[in-house]
Amino acid sequence: MADRTEIDVEDFRRALSCFATGVTVVTTLDARGDKVGITVSSFNSVSLEPPLILWSVGVDSMSYDVFVNAKYFAVHVLALHQQDLSDRFAQSGNNKFESLDCSQGIHGVPILPDFAACLECSTEHVYPGGDHKIIVGRVHHCEGRETDPLIIHRSRFLRKESPS
């Protein structure tokens, strides 16, 4: 079998979209101290001891350089009612934090006012991953709340709450 098989990009996208994931917003500060954030579904757990997580940032993202060089960042797992934040942070450019009353986390990293879970991290490794860089973070502080998560499946947000 050949080492490299040509895969149609749309087939690849469609196959990947069958994997349901949560949606997160990853935040940090840039070199000037301005808040930076991006919607991310590539988040996953890596290790319990030490506590490690990962996510990947695409080269096309305007905040690519900021995140690849960031020493600290925070991952916010979005709750079911936070689709507006997913949409807001998936748009390139400035003003993503307008009217959001953020607090300061590890080394000043912006913490969103609401979330299903928040993990404050330092960057442990940055690995090449094709048109993305894979960022592995060590978790220094985390909080998870009893709220339904925002879930995306086949490019659609699932709207169902869990039965109580």
Ligand SMILES: Cc1cc2nc3c(=O)[nH]c(=O)nc-3n(C[C@H](O)[C@H](O)[C@H](O)COP(=O)(O)O)c2cc1C
């Ligand atoms: C549901 C969803 C998941 C996403 N996941 C990622 C991801 O894991 N990594 C990534 O680099 N971009 C991801 N994106 C795209 C970025 O959020 C988008 O490119 C954003 O515009 C980047 O902002 P920036 O250009 O200001 O850095 C995702 C977008 C959506 C809507």
